[in-house]
Amino acid sequence: MTTNFENLSVDPKYLPGISDFEFQSIHRDHLKVSILSSILFFIVVVAAAIAIIEFSEIEDKLIGYLIGMSSIVLLFCLNFIVAVLGFKKKQYALRQRDIIYTKGLIWSVRTTVPFNRIQHAELKQGPIERIFKLNSLKIYTAGGQSSDLVIPGLPEDVALNIKDFVLKKTAEDGQPKA
Amino acid sequence: MDSQKPDFSSPQRQSSVAIGIILIKFFRMTIRAFWPILLSFFIGRRAGSTFEDVIGYVVLAFAAFNLIGSVLTYFRFYFQIENNSIVIDKGVLKRTKTNIPFERIQTINFSQNIIHQIFNVVSVEIDTAGAGKAEISIDALNKEQANALREYILAEKELLVTESSDATLTTDVEIEDPQLLLHLNPTDLFKVGISQNHLRSMGIIFAFVFTTINEITNNIADLVTEQFSQYEKYLVNNTLFAFLASAILVIIISFLFSLINTLLKYFDLKLWINKKGLKLVRGLLNREEISINSNKVQMVSWSTNPIRKIFRMYTLQIAQASSTEVNAQKSKINVPGSYKQQISKVIKMVFPNEYLGNEPKHRISPQVISRIFLFSGIIPTILGLSAWFIVDQKAFFALLFLPLSFFLAKLYYRKSSYEINEELIRRNQGIIETEHVLTQIHKVQVVKVTQSWYQRRKHLASLKLYTAAGEMSIPFISLAEALDLERFILYRIETDKREWM
Known part of the structure; x- marks a missing residue:
């Protein structure tokens, strides 16, 4: 039987609203990780800018430096502000049947992956994350790269727990794989 | 090999036509990689006769290299069937042995280029499910042999699958x-x-x-x-x-x-x-x-x-x-x-027939018009007009872009809608073209709700659904609607026990 969409939001038993859920914040040290990595990135950019100005035939190098450096500093400040303010938006929630991750200060995105559609989950740790003993949980689906879910800033034990929980749930909910 | 029942249990070579086909493949690869160089050599030939000789030798060396390479590739390529899997043993310098169990094989496709057609051979491509790039291809195989191979594999695969699942599913199809x-x-x-x-x-x-x-x-x-x-x-x-x-x-x-x-x-x-x-x-x-x-x-x-x-x-x-x-x-x-x-x-x-009725069309928010107009109409026009002052008065023509982009944005809005029922979701979209996309809800893998800064102020949102073969997005619907859809689609995915593939 076909039912129109309007009739369907009535089934409250299975349809807990997202707001009923406690969203978890990621670890505070992740802010340090993202700031540190953006500092590293901007150091590379500054080096590149210096190289370009020094080796090119610009006549007035002072103006070159002035324009180049001030725009880089401006971008860095913007990046810093967005990172700090956007940090609060990075939250995740585990529900009975899916996992949710939200992010984005200007462009907010909320990604939900049902457990029975997860193909594979793994923990990743970059060099800066290693300093702060944080992990990223990466969840792969068949939906392609742009839909993969990454939850950064998880302490080792939390990350492992979530990963085990997710994989257990996937095994329970999931269909037999061909 | 040409008998009624081809036997694949021992290592087999491809059809001998494969040498030629591999050779042509190599040539095409070389030419594709180096054609600008070759072309510029031929054009700049007047440079001197000794130079021309060198080019000749280089071309000759390439040809010889390709010829030897293709012969070796041919003789170092075996395929066979072993323990319900297809095994490919190949490689001259780097030897690889690929083993693909039948149950992992998804499709077996044939293709023929003109040479294949002349010699009545096909190239076989075996595609597997799975994240890795475990895909194998056989360059040339007799048509009968290829058909026999495919039928054998698919039949065996069927058998394996039905053995492992419950007996009700057996060959009653x-x-x-x-x-x-x-x-x-x-x-x-x-x-x-x-x-x-x-x-x-x-x-x-x-x-x-x-x-x-x-x-x-x-x-x-x-x-x-x-x-x-x-x-x-x-x-x-x-x-x-x-x-x-x-x-x-x-x-x-x-x-x-x-x-x-x-x-x-x-x-x-x-x-x-x-x-x-x-x-x-x-x-x-x-x-x-x-x-x-x-x-x-x-x-x-x-x-x-x-x-x-x-x-x-x-x-x-x-x-x-x-x-x-x-x-x-x-x-x-x-x-x-x-x-x-x-x-x-x-x-x-x-798709299941009983759900293919007509559903009411849900429109997207008309605010999308002003957004498209702003980003693809007003801003480019301002940039164009600023060129007016710097370069030329002809930049005045940029003003023509305004009504055009408004018209296109309006078309986009008019064609944009979605339809949904318990089983299916359909998206209609387009500007000049008109496109309709239909998918089953339980085939969705990931659901995303996105909001730009502007959308947040207007209580709008966009919904993105990712399937294993691409994404479907429903932009500019009200936030409440997007959340309802998200909830419903997730509910349908999470309660559906059918396989999505």
């Missing part, structure tokens, strides 16, 4: 003969050619011409001015004529280009259909055969453009789950020149 659903006859093929997107052909031609020129001479601007200065006198007197003539020439060339392209690609296209899936054969010089299992189909879409609409034709696209990102394009089969009833037959076969 009547294997009905595939029914020829669509055959593109010459008139239809011609109609398809006429109604191609000629602007795209124009773009391809321009891109090709410019990259070629760019490879040969490093200074396009010089070349162009040099060429044009010869005609300068003529041009001054006949600007309008020259402009019209070249415009007409470009239009004719791109028209012919898309016509020929269509002919080569879709010549004698045939689409068969039965309970289990679809089979497509097409192409003139390069004849491809693609088969798709219906349960692997993730999305069906059909689109038309104003010209094609006159012929009442659509382009049908069937997208199946693909093992790797690289294969994403290959896993979509395009059937241009399909008529409405053929499309509905395909849809009825792929």
